[in-house]
Amino acid sequence: MSSEKTKPTVQTTGHAWDGDIQEFNNPLPTWWLWTFYATVVFAIIYWVLFPAWPVGKDYTKGVMNEITYTTSEGKTKTTHWNTRSLLLKEMQLARESQAKYLKDINASTFEQIAADEEKSAFAYSAAKVLFADNCAACHQAGGDGVIGYYPNLLDDAWLWGGSFSNIQETIVKGRMGAMPGFKSRLTEKQISDVSVYVLSLSGDVTDASAAKRGKAVFNNDGGCTACHGADAKGIITMGSANLTDKIWTIADVTGADTFDAKKAAVSDLIKNGKSREMPGWKDRLTAAEIKMLTFYVHQLAGGK
Amino acid sequence: MKHESIETNAGLLIVLTLIVISIGGLVEIVPLYFIDSTIEEVKVDNKETIRPYSALELRGRDIYQREGCYTCHSQMIRPFRDEALRYGHYSLAAESKFDHPFQWGSKRTGPDLARVGKKYSNEWHVQHLIAPRSVVKESIMPNYPWLMEPLKYKDIADRMRALKMVGVPYSETTAEYEANVKRFGEEIAKKLNILHAEKNLIAQAKTGNYDGNADDITEMDAMVAYLQMLGTMVDFSKFDEGHFADFR
Numbered sequence: 001m002s003s004e005k006t007k008p009t010v011q012t013t014g015h016a017w018d019g020d021i022q023e024f025n026n027p028l029p030t031w032w033l034w035t036f037y038a039t040v041v042f043a044i045i046y047w048v049l050f051p052a053w054p055v056g057k058d059y060t061k062g063v064m065n066e067i068t069y070t071t072s073e074g075k076t077k078t079t080h081w082n083t084r085s086l087l088l089k090e091m092q093l094a095r096e097s098q099a100k101y102l103k104d105i106n107a108s109t110f111e112q113i114a115a116d117e118e119k120s121a122f123a124y125s126a127a128k129v130l131f132a133d134n135c136a137a138c139h140q141a142g143g144d145g146v147i148g149y150y151p152n153l154l155d156d157a158w159l160w161g162g163s164f165s166n167i168q169e170t171i172v173k174g175r176m177g178a179m180p181g182f183k184s185r186l187t188e189k190q191i192s193d194v195s196v197y198v199l200s201l202s203g204d205v206t207d208a209s210a211a212k213r214g215k216a217v218f219n220n221d222g223g224c225t226a227c228h229g230a231d232a233k234g235i236i237t238m239g240s241a242n243l244t245d246k247i248w249t250i251a252d253v254t255g256a257d258t259f260d261a262k263k264a265a266v267s268d269l270i271k272n273g274k275s276r277e278m279p280g281w282k283d284r285l286t287a288a289e290i291k292m293l294t295f296y297v298h299q300l301a302g303g304k
Numbered sequence: 305m306k307h308e309s310i311e312t313n314a315g316l317l318i319v320l321t322l323i324v325i326s327i328g329g330l331v332e333i334v335p336l337y338f339i340d341s342t343i344e345e346v347k348v349d350n351k352e353t354i355r356p357y358s359a360l361e362l363r364g365r366d367i368y369q370r371e372g373c374y375t376c377h378s379q380m381i382r383p384f385r386d387e388a389l390r391y392g393h394y395s396l397a398a399e400s401k402f403d404h405p406f407q408w409g410s411k412r413t414g415p416d417l418a419r420v421g422k423k424y425s426n427e428w429h430v431q432h433l434i435a436p437r438s439v440v441k442e443s444i445m446p447n448y449p450w451l452m453e454p455l456k457y458k459d460i461a462d463r464m465r466a467l468k469m470v471g472v473p474y475s476e477t478t479a480e481y482e483a484n485v486k487r488f489g490e491e492i493a494k495k496l497n498i499l500h501a502e503k504n505l506i507a508q509a510k511t512g513n514y515d516g517n518a519d520d521i522t523e524m525d526a527m528v529a530y531l532q533m534l535g536t537m538v539d540f541s542k543f544d545e546g547h548f549a550d551f552r
Binding site: 013051054056057058059069071072073075077079082083084085086087088090091094129133134136137138140141146149150275276277278279283284 | 338339340427545548552
């Protein structure tokens with residue numbers, strides 16, 4: 001260790017660590033110092049323009065930085081700068097830029113929306129976003145639903161009706177679907193027979209005599225016709241399923257391989273019942289939003 | 305004092321550093337306790353509509369914390385247009401004034417839950433908590449099947465007393481109850497009565513039937529009751545759109 005090599009050429013703190021490690025004592029770089037001063041000046045300007053300092057029970061509101069916004073109720077207000085008013089201003093601008101289209105949507109019938117390319121494109125893309133935010137959690141992003149829980153919106157079967165006005169009502173008010181359980185009202189054998197009959201309605205004919213007995217239970221003891229109708233095609237005002245098509249929304253018949261598995265799925269449902277709820281959206285979505293969603297859902301199923 | 309003498313004295317350097325750093329927090333936080341408009345006044349017909357949690361909801365909140373839901377879900381909708389469109393009205397300070405601790409959070413691995421109440425059905429919540437991917441295919445949320453186990457609620461009164469100690473207006477004496485009737489109305493005041501906490505909890509679980517089985521009281525009942533209440537205490541249709549901006 002030679003002391004010549006560590007001889008200081010600039011000012012140091014005068015302390016040596018570990019024998020020869022020394023620390024320079026340089027002033028701050030000029031560019032850094034002036035940047036620091038600039039931030040101080042920036043802060044002072046900011047204090048003047050924006051809400052900043054607490055004063056007693058209030059605070060300085062800032063000057064020359066006002067926001068004027070109009071609410072959707074039509075009230076215009078001017079206020080000091082704040083993030084909540086800024087949001088209202090942004091919402092106002094967005095509302096104004098969409099106003100022309102929304103006015104068109106509100107004034108048009110569903111048929112007119114479907115016929116007009118610009119209107120339907122606007123409704124479709126707006127509703128697609130609304131659907132993803134509000135509906136996809138249950139009905140899935142593509143609208144294919146979950147068997148046993150949430151109806152598939154892509155097929156032609158509609159529990160509560162598939163017309164524009166039916167769909168609109170479903171979204172506005174919500175629906176309570178209730179298939180009661182029959183395990184205390186029917187015997188095991190009766191339930192088995194009804195299951196065979198119900199499956200035979202959509203073409204799964206196996207045991208004709210069981211199906212015949214099932215039909216009798218369906219029409220009499222079971223009282224199934226009260227909801228599903230004498231023709232078993234369902235009644236849309238009650239949300240009861242059409243049992244004569246091959247579409248199953250609760251019992252997973254299409255996912256079952258053997259007839260026994262299909263029968264078990266149907267029997268299970270008849271025994272235990274199933275309640276399903278579609279929430280109403282009139283408090284969360286505007287009338288125009290619901291109208292566009294109605295159009296979108298109708299389109300999903302092929303627009304018929 | 306020369307900076308040299310601070311830099312060469314470790315103890316002094318630590319103390320002075322702490323003072324400087326704490327100024328940043330103190331000047332931002334402390335004034336909020338004194339400024340009148342920090343917490344918005346939310347009154348309809350002269351009654352406050354934001355209330356402390358009912359006994360069952362409180363147990364749900366405890367389970368929410370136990371399971372660490374807050375690590376992925378925030379409960380704070382900021383006043384931005386994108387958040388307003390996705391989640392609804394921005395959160396008010398008043399809406400979490402009875403939360404100890406608050407559940408605002410800053411990490412959204414899952415969506416914000418501040419206004420999830422009444423958005424989905426009870427059945428959806430039950431199914432989604434047991435097996436999230438059965439309803440949302442792309443979800444990465446863990447399964448919580450054990451929520452279907454019975455709820456322990458014998459200590460509910462003590463839990464409410466603990467919150468009362470930090471200022472949540474649950475009532476034990478007649479005077480406190482009367483004060484709550486005046487402040488929130490009778491219907492809500494009844495929910496906040498510690499003396500009837502267990503009875504209220506059982507009644508809400510039975511009538512609400514959140515988990516789809518009215519015969520038992522599970523943790524799922526509490527959890528879904530809590531989730532379905534989130535963000536529903538303020539009826540924004542009762543206020544002008546600019547009303548809550550006036551508090552800023």
